[in-house]
Amino acid sequence: MDLATILQLFDSSLRLATPLLFACLAGLFSERAGIFDIGLEGKILASAFAAGAFAAVTGSAMLGLCAGLVASIMMSLIHGLASITFQGNQIISGVAINFLASGLTALIGQNWFHQGGQTPPLSGSGRFQSLTWPLAEKLNSLPVIGPIYKELISGHNILVYVALLCVPVTWWVLFRTRFGLRLRAVGENPGAVDTAGISVTRLRYQAVIICGILCGLAGVYLSTAMAAGFGREMSAGRGFIALAALIFAKWKPVPALFTCLLFGFLEAVAIRYQSIDLGFGTVPVQFMQALPYILTVVILAGFVGKAIPPKAGGRPYVKER
Amino acid sequence: MSDTNTAGRAQSAPAIELKGISKAFGPVQANKDISLHVAKGAIHGIVGENGAGKSTLMSILYGFYKSDAGEIYINGDLTPIPDSQAAIKAGIGMVHQHFKLVENFTVLENVVLGAEDGAMLKPSLAKARDVLTTLAHEYELDVDPDAVIEDLSVGHQQRVEILKALYRQADILILDEPTGVLTPAEADHLFRILGNLKAEGKTIILITHKLREIMAITDSVSVMRRGEMTATKPTSQTNAQELAELMVGRQVLLQVDKKPASPGAALLRVENLSVRDELGVEKLRNVSFEVRAGEILGVAGVAGNGQSELLEIISGISPADSGKVLINGDAIDIGKTANPNMRRHRGIAHVPEDRHRMGLVMSNMAWENTFLGYQDDPAFEGSFGFMRRENIIEDAKQKIERFDIRPPNPRLKAENFSGGNQQKIVLAREIERNPDVLLVGQPTRGVDIGAIEFIHKQIVALRDAGKAILLVSVELDEILSLSDRVIVMFDGAVAGERDATKTNNKELGMLMAGMAGEAA
Numbered sequence: 001m002d003l004a005t006i007l008q009l010f011d012s013s014l015r016l017a018t019p020l021l022f023a024c025l026a027g028l029f030s031e032r033a034g035i036f037d038i039g040l041e042g043k044i045l046a047s048a049f050a051a052g053a054f055a056a057v058t059g060s061a062m063l064g065l066c067a068g069l070v071a072s073i074m075m076s077l078i079h080g081l082a083s084i085t086f087q088g089n090q091i092i093s094g095v096a097i098n099f100l101a102s103g104l105t106a107l108i109g110q111n112w113f114h115q116g117g118q119t120p121p122l123s124g125s126g127r128f129q130s131l132t133w134p135l136a137e138k139l140n141s142l143p144v145i146g147p148i149y150k151e152l153i154s155g156h157n158i159l160v161y162v163a164l165l166c167v168p169v170t171w172w173v174l175f176r177t178r179f180g181l182r183l184r185a186v187g188e189n190p191g192a193v194d195t196a197g198i199s200v201t202r203l204r205y206q207a208v209i210i211c212g213i214l215c216g217l218a219g220v221y222l223s224t225a226m227a228a229g230f231g232r233e234m235s236a237g238r239g240f241i242a243l244a245a246l247i248f249a250k251w252k253p254v255p256a257l258f259t260c261l262l263f264g265f266l267e268a269v270a271i272r273y274q275s276i277d278l279g280f281g282t283v284p285v286q287f288m289q290a291l292p293y294i295l296t297v298v299i300l301a302g303f304v305g306k307a308i309p310p311k312a313g314g315r316p317y318v319k320e321r
Numbered sequence: 322m323s324d325t326n327t328a329g330r331a332q333s334a335p336a337i338e339l340k341g342i343s344k345a346f347g348p349v350q351a352n353k354d355i356s357l358h359v360a361k362g363a364i365h366g367i368v369g370e371n372g373a374g375k376s377t378l379m380s381i382l383y384g385f386y387k388s389d390a391g392e393i394y395i396n397g398d399l400t401p402i403p404d405s406q407a408a409i410k411a412g413i414g415m416v417h418q419h420f421k422l423v424e425n426f427t428v429l430e431n432v433v434l435g436a437e438d439g440a441m442l443k444p445s446l447a448k449a450r451d452v453l454t455t456l457a458h459e460y461e462l463d464v465d466p467d468a469v470i471e472d473l474s475v476g477h478q479q480r481v482e483i484l485k486a487l488y489r490q491a492d493i494l495i496l497d498e499p500t501g502v503l504t505p506a507e508a509d510h511l512f513r514i515l516g517n518l519k520a521e522g523k524t525i526i527l528i529t530h531k532l533r534e535i536m537a538i539t540d541s542v543s544v545m546r547r548g549e550m551t552a553t554k555p556t557s558q559t560n561a562q563e564l565a566e567l568m569v570g571r572q573v574l575l576q577v578d579k580k581p582a583s584p585g586a587a588l589l590r591v592e593n594l595s596v597r598d599e600l601g602v603e604k605l606r607n608v609s610f611e612v613r614a615g616e617i618l619g620v621a622g623v624a625g626n627g628q629s630e631l632l633e634i635i636s637g638i639s640p641a642d643s644g645k646v647l648i649n650g651d652a653i654d655i656g657k658t659a660n661p662n663m664r665r666h667r668g669i670a671h672v673p674e675d676r677h678r679m680g681l682v683m684s685n686m687a688w689e690n691t692f693l694g695y696q697d698d699p700a701f702e703g704s705f706g707f708m709r710r711e712n713i714i715e716d717a718k719q720k721i722e723r724f725d726i727r728p729p730n731p732r733l734k735a736e737n738f739s740g741g742n743q744q745k746i747v748l749a750r751e752i753e754r755n756p757d758v759l760l761v762g763q764p765t766r767g768v769d770i771g772a773i774e775f776i777h778k779q780i781v782a783l784r785d786a787g788k789a790i791l792l793v794s795v796e797l798d799e800i801l802s803l804s805d806r807v808i809v810m811f812d813g814a815v816a817g818e819r820d821a822t823k824t825n826n827k828e829l830g831m832l833m834a835g836m837a838g839e840a841a
Contacts, residue, residue, distance in 0.1 A: 178437040178445070185423045185434050192421040195385075196435025196485075197406030311424070319385065 003144065007151040009268055014156065015226060016271075017264025018163045019044065019218040023242035024249070024256045025170050026214030032174065032251060033207030034187035034312040036090045039079055039097030040215055041239025047072035047219025049105040052119040052230030053112065055126040055223075064126070064224045069216035075101065076212030084204045087316035098239075106232055117232040119223070128157040128225040159221045166214070170253040183207055187310035190317040200317045215239075237293075244296050247307050266292035334397030336361040336493055336524035337382070342391030344377055351377040352388070353548045359541075361396075364515060364525045366535040366556070369545035370568055370741070370769030375528045376418075378545070379495050383415045384408040395493070409436075411493075414486020418497040420478050424471040428464050428481050429453070432488050449488060456487050460517040461510070476507035483514065494518065495526045500534060501767075504623060505830070512538050530568075530769065532561040544568055568770055579781045582805040585614035587650075588789035589635070589669075589758045594644035594655075596630055604630045606814040608644070612758070612789040617780065619804030619821065620793040623833050627813040628793045629674060632762050635791070636671040637664040638679075648758065665694060670751035672744075674762030674793065680747040681735045688717035688731035691750050720749040725775065741772025748776060752783055759783055762793045777803060797826055797833075811835045 023040050030037040050071035055064030075097050082093035109117040133154030140146045174180040182203055186193045190200045218238070223230040241263055249255035270288045337359040344352040351374045359365045369375045381388045384402040393400050395411045402408050408415075422431050429446050432453065437445040450466050457463045462480050470478060479499060486494055496515075500508040515525055515538060527539060535542050536556060543553040544567040552567050589612040596605045605627045612618040620628055633639040635646055637659040646655050648667050653659075661671065673679035681690050692701050692713050700716070703709045717731040724745045726738070735743060744764065751759065761780065765773040780803060784790055794800050800807055804821040809832035817832045 176442055178440050178442060181430060181434060181437070181442055185426065185430075188423045188425060189421065191417075191419075192423050192431070192434065195383075195405055195415065195417065195421040197384075197404065197409050198435050 003147060007147055009265070009272060011151050011155075012268040012271065013261060013265040014152070014160060015264075016267045017260045018160045019221050019226070019238050020242050020245060020260040020263055021163045021257060022166070022214050022218035022221065023239055024245045024260050025166050025253065026211040026218070027243055027246045028170065028249075028251055028253060028256060029183070029207050029214065030211035031246065031313055032187045032310055033183050033204050034190060034310055034315070034317075035079070035083055035204055035208055035211075036094065036314045037079065037208075037211060038091055038094030038243065039075065039101075039239070040211075040242055041235050041237065042094075042098035042101030043072045043075045043212060043215035044219040044222065044239050045098075045105055045233070045235040046075050046101040047216040048223040048234055049101075049109060049119070049219075049230045051220040052122070052223035053109070055122050056113075056120040056229065059124070059126050061122075061126055061128050061224050065217075065220045068220035068223075069213055072216030072219060073209060073212035076208045076215070080205050080208040083316060084201055084208070087318060090314050090316075102233065105230070109230065109232070119230040122224060122228040126224065127228055128159055128221075130155050130157050131161075157225045159217060159225050162217065163221075164257075167253050167257045174253065179206075184310075187312055190312050194317070194319065204317075218242075241292070241296065244300055247309075248299060250307050251310065263292060263296070266295055334361075335359055335394075336363075336396060337526070338394035338397075339378075339382070340392045340394070342378065342381060342388045342393075344381060344386060344388045350548050352381070355391070355545075355548075355550045357543060357550060357553065359524055359526060361524055362519060362522045363540040364519055364527060364538055366527045366529065366539035366542040367545060368528075368530055368532065368535055368542060368564055368568055370530065370739075370771060373545040373568070373769075374548040375545050376497060379415065379497060379526065379528060382408065383413060383495060409489050409491075412491055413493045413495065414483075414489060414491030415495040416479065416482040416486065416497065416499060418499075418501065420482055422470045422478060422481060425469060427467050427469055428473075428484075429466045431470060431481055432466075432485050436489050452488055453484060456484055459521070460487075460514050462487075462514060474507075475502045476504070476510065479503070479507075479511065480514070491523075493524045493526070495528070497528045498530075499527070500529065500531060508534075532564050535564065536561055565770055577777050577781060577802040579803075580785065582616050582784065584616040584805070585787065587611040587613050588648065589791065590645075590647040590650075591631075591635070592645040592647070594631070594634060594641055594646070596634065596639075596641045604813050605634075605641070605644075606812075608810075608813075608815055610808055610815065610818070612791050614757075614789055615784055615787045616806065617784050617790040617792055617804045619800035619807040620791065620810060621797060621800045621807055621829050621833060622795070622810035622816075624795050626810045626833075628810055629762070630813075631810070632671070632674065632760055632791075632793055635664075636669065636673075636760055637661040661694065665754070665756075668757035670754055670756035670759050672747050672751050672759070672761045672764060674766070676743055676747050681743060683736040684734060686732050686734055687721070687726070687738070687746055688714045690735050690746055691717040691720050691731070693750065695750070695754065720746075720753055723753075724749040724779075739769070741768040741776075744768050744776060745772060748779060752779060755786075757788055759788060759790045760793075761790065763795065764792070765794075765796065765799060797829055801826070801829070809833055 023044055027037055027040055047068035051064040051068030054067035055061050079093050079097055082088040083090040106117045109119060113119055136150045136154040140150045174184065182193060182198055186200055186203045193203065194200050222234055227234065245256060245259040245263055249259045270291050273288060274285045276283045335358045337357065339355055339357040342352055342355040355378060367375050377386065380386045382393065382402065384405040384407050387403060393402055400411050402411065429449050433445050433449045438448060439445065453466050462484055464477050464480050464484065470481065499511060503511060518525060529535060539556045541553065541555050542559065542564065544551045544564060546568060592609050594605050594608040598604050608631060610618065622628055634641045634655055638661055640657045640659055641655040645652050648669065653667060677683060696702060701709055701713050714731055721729050721731060726742050726745045735746065764776050764780065768776065780790060792803055801821060806818065807821050807824065807829065808818045809816045809829055811833060812835065816835065
């Protein structure tokens with residue numbers, strides 16, 4: 001395997017890890033505040049559709065982004081309303097969000113564009129374009145460093161960099177600010193937050209909205225950056241993989257980055273090596289495609305150690321008598 | 322003294338004055354027209370049975386609930402308290418019975434939570450560290466500011482709660498059942514802290530049902546009964562007996578009245594019982610004893626010294642590693658195939674230590690709880706495994722009547738009964754089967770005085786009927802007043818055995834602390 005192949009592999013790992021990272025951090029904010037969110041998948045899908053549709057209609061990726069965020073935040077607020085205000089079951093609400101997004105995107109997409117649920121292909125300013133960093137071409141002649149700079153560091157769209165930036169920002173917010181302290185507290189013991197005179201409801205809504213924004217970015221990335229337009233069910237289980245990554249990372253932002261990169265890498269390998277000849281036979285393509293999921297199960301079952309979720313997670317807060 | 326006027330007014334005005342506070346939860350009137358004065362710098366006790374409305378009243382004062390009617394005056398000024406934020410502003414701090422701490426946070430983070438100085442944590446934490454050092458020095462409130470809460474003992478966790486209130490500059494401190502979870506030494510330390518706080522001019526409200534504490538440290542005391550404030554007196558002008566009477570509205574026996582035991586043959590015999598937990602830690606080491614017919618054997622000890630394991634093994638909930646348990650001379654299965662149902666058929670009844678977790682199904686109705694575990698009784702089970710519902714409800718009604726369970730409604734959910742009445746439901750279910758051996762764990766934990774007296778009488782009556790009773794309790798007074806013989810458990814082993822009439826708190830306390838040599 002030469003350097004170019006390895007670089008391409010890492011390059012596509014990063015691209016594939018980006019939506020996972022957004023979604024994983026989204027889940028992190030929500031679950032750290034005590035709201036389990038199995039509906040990441042639905043939010044990503046809703047956002048991907050809204051972004052794809054608006055970018056196609058307006059020709060502007062930025063307007064697509066705004067539409068994607070709005071769609072995802074709306075979904076978040078439904079989840080918040082059900083699980084915070086009405087103290088419903090968070091898992092059921094999350095599952096409902098997934099179904100709702102799946103059905104709505106197909107229905108609206110078909111009625112709007114008549115292309116079997118897809119949105120029209122995007123081009124030009126309708127997509128987030130790759131940014132070429134200064135000197136990328138000039139440095140390319142340097143051995144090793146040049147190609148790494150050009151392939152791996154430069155040449156991604158803005159959302160990839162935003163996702164990477166979100167990791168230190170999340171860490172800083174969570175562990176260095178008043179908001180972060182309260183957010184972590186409300187996921188562990190909302191009673192402590194309530195008796196300290198802070199509104200549990202408000203904090204949890206804030207967390208859920210941040211979750212919506214980050215899921216929105218994941219969806220926007222899928223339909224207007226990674227692909228050129230929305231396709232039915234294009235989130236393809238990424239919301240669930242992100243949840244797995246979140247558990248693997250034990251609800252911490254920096255481990256979340258590495259976990260998402262690992263899952264991205266597995267996916268990149270599966271795409272690149274559709275079938276591997278082992279001499280005595282070939283590994284079927286289906287196995288390679290299933291590999292990331294199989295490894296997810298194996299890793300989660302065996303290698304994580306004890307992952308302890310936020311203590312108050314999944315339970316609505318009710319004042320005790 | 323340029324400021325004599327305001328100072329004078331502040332001196333004379335009570336720290337807390339409540340006027341006509343009322344609060345109803347649905348049809349239940351939790352507080353009825355309550356008025357209360359607490360002088361500045363005083364320790365004021367509030368006593369009452371479970372469900373008397375003490376906690377509701379304090380929750381209103383702390384802004385957890387809004388009262389339906391009434392006014393609150395703090396230092397003479399009318400102060401509406403719509404939420405906890407307002408209470409904190411008014412200088413009120415509360416130490417809840419169940420601590421409101423974030424367990425995986427450090428002490429510092431818990432203290433700062435909700436009282437941060439700005440959006441960034443660093444300066445707030447630094448300031449809190451300084452303040453904690455000062456407070457620790459001033460009030461004997463030493464806690465390592467960087468320790469994580471879950472690594473601290475209960476006593477230290479409670480100090481963190483007090484520090485939280487003081488950090489918010491509370492002048493009025495409410496403590497709800499503060500000693501329920503403390504060891505005697507920790508409780509003594511707490512009282513020293515309260516004394517220091519009082520010396521600094523803080524006002525303290527102490528909610529408890531331990532009358533000894535009230536007599537020991539309060540300046541004045543109020544009694545609540547059924548949502549009403551029935552009396553307020555200076556502590557020096559009352560005594561424990563009078564307070565107990567005011568609480569329950571009738572004469573109670575603080576001392577259990579019982580005849581000397583006339584024990585017969587050994588009904589329950591335990592030989593060399595040992596068990597390790599999943600981490601390999603020895604929980605029981607060669608425990609042996611016997612309980613004879615017509616005898617109560619008390620098992621004393623600080624919680625966590627093997628008493629729970631002992632009860633679980635004898636009742637068939639969990640297996641032992643080695644040893645024997647004999648009922649009427651026959652060895653019974655204590656391996657992995659043991660189950661509580663087989664025990665019931667052998668005449669063992671079990672009132673578990675934790676009634677919420679093991680004794681009752683809280684969301685089920687009382688009648689459903691009164692036959693749990695005895696479903697296969699032909700009186701309850703009809704053909705094809707259907708329940709004989711009418712029989713069961715009729716039986717539940719009788720149990721409710723005999724055990725004076727209130728309200729006498731078999732269709733009320735278990736969770737809607739008070740602690741004492743829940744315990745009576747469990748006790749009725751187990752005692753009414755007329756077992757040969759009764760295992761009782763913490764029979765009166767969180768139970769009001771009236772019910773304690775009743776429960777004690779039932780246990781003694783069963784003894785007098787010639788049954789063997791194994792009583793596990795962390796309340797030494799209860800062990801001493803009920804038992805005929807006492808064994809003390811320490812670190813999984815029997816540290817000593819005493820005749821209940823020939824021992825005392827001090828001697829048992831030494832055994833409980835692992836100082837067997839000095840006790841002998």
